[in-house]
Amino acid sequence: MRIRIGQGYDIHRLVEGRKLRLGGYTLPEQTRGLLGHSDADVLLHALIDALLGALALGDIGQWFSDRDPQWKDADSALLLKTVLEAPQLQAWKLLNLDATIIAQEPRLQAHIPAIRQSLADLLRCDCTQVSVKAKTNEGLDAVGTGQAIAVQVVLLVGH
Ligand code: MG
Secondary structure, eight states, rough: OEEEEEEEEEEEEETTSSOOETTTTOOOOOOOEOSSOOOOOOOHHHHHHHHHHHTOOOOOHHHTTOGGGGTTTTOOHHHHHHHHTGGGGOOOOEEEEEEEEEESOOOGGGGGGHHHHHHHHTSSOGGGGGEEEEEETOOHHHHTTTTTEEEEEEEEEEE
């Protein structure tokens, strides 16, 4: 079996009046969400970069320009679907992914099962292949003061 590893990172600013989307899941009852050209789903963006990185296919900005009106307020699940359906990915299967969401607020622990399930649904894999961890930044920097949420993703693909 051939195996490739990929890693992705993203960060988006938290602002009033936006939906908070993480891994294709909309967190209920949030007054603040992430700012971006698309729906700013920071977890899906890091995941897309990890997938593209695993196969040395560039990065999300090259695939989906933030100046392209087509992607204005786009559902990032559609971006992921576009990547998953690309010819270059057809031979490969996701083996596992491990994501870390770094957010001072909101508290994410209660939402982790729903986020994992959403990712598994989008990736058409089993929940056991999808790890999502959440941590704060101990009050330090822009993430730690609640101004942004960052995500790191590592994954393996194989065939
Ligand atoms: Mg992004």
